[in-house]
Amino acid sequence: MKKxxxxxxxxxxxxxxIRSVLISRARLARRVQSLARQIxxxxxxxxxxxxxxxxxxxxxxxxxxxxxxLPLRLDFIGVSSYREGTGPGGLIITxxxxxxxxxxxxxxxxxxxxxxxTLARVLAKLRALQPRRVKICVxxxxxxxxxEDLAAxxxxxxxxxxxxxxxxxxxxxxxxxxxxxxxxxxxxxRRG
Ligand code: 5GP
Ligand code: MG
Numbered sequence: 001m002k003k004x005x006x007x008x009x010x011x012x013x014x015x016x017x018i019r020s021v022l023i024s025r026a027r028l029a030r031r032v033q034s035l036a037r038q039i040x041x042x043x044x045x046x047x048x049x050x051x052x053x054x055x056x057x058x059x060x061x062x063x064x065x066x067x068x069x070l071p072l073r074l075d076f077i078g079v080s081s082y083r084e085g086t087g088p089g090g091l092i093i094t095x096x097x098x099x100x101x102x103x104x105x106x107x108x109x110x111x112x113x114x115x116x117x118t119l120a121r122v123l124a125k126l127r128a129l130q131p132r133r134v135k136i137c138v139x140x141x142x143x144x145x146x147x148e149d150l151a152a153x154x155x156x157x158x159x160x161x162x163x164x165x166x167x168x169x170x171x172x173x174x175x176x177x178x179x180x181x182x183x184x185x186x187x188x189x190r191r192g
Contacts, residue, residue, distance in 0.1 A: 023181040036067035056111030116148030
């Protein structure tokens with residue numbers, strides 16, 4: 001019999017904290033592979049700078065980068081919201097961009113596009129540095145919660161309005177190391 005596309009049940013070690021697996025490791029790997037092929041063909045022959053947002057992109061970025069057979073430069077912007085749990089908050093820059101992006105093609109990479117507040121702010125900062133063009137790549141997109149008029153050029157997965165963790169995404173700095181994207185047990189967020 002054909003196996004289901006992905007198992008909903010998290011691995012044993014995570015069952016106390018994770019309610020279900022939303023995107024399995026295998027699906028992540030396949031999707032990142034196809035995003036990489038698309039990006040490769042779109043930026044071939046360009047002077048590419050990848051600008052990734054810390055810290056949520058750590059796994060997605062590492063997987064994506066090694067699949068890009070293109071010369072490129074890499075830099076990071078650190079942003080942190082005041083929020084502690086799952087709610088919104090203000091934004092602080094914890095690391096400024098160092099590379100010169102003027103006249104270059106920039107691919108801005110983030111973990112998840114939610115309200116769009118973060119990327120709208122970062123995009124405005126980047127555009128002031130006069131790159132040739134800026135494209136946005138996010139692993140996850142939650143269009144239901146959008147407050148800014150902003151869309152990503154490359155989206156790994158469009159997901160419903162649920163708080164997710166894993167594959168780089170955290171809750172209180174935990175769960176970034178899960179190899180899949182999952183949903184937390186409500187009891188975890190209540191403990192906040
Ligand atoms: P935005 O500014 O688009 O509302 O939020 C973007 C940031 O909020 C993301 O980079 C991420 O850090 C955080 N965020 C939004 N939704 C989620 C989610 O479902 N899970 C986690 N772990 N972080 C999220
Ligand atoms: Mg983030």
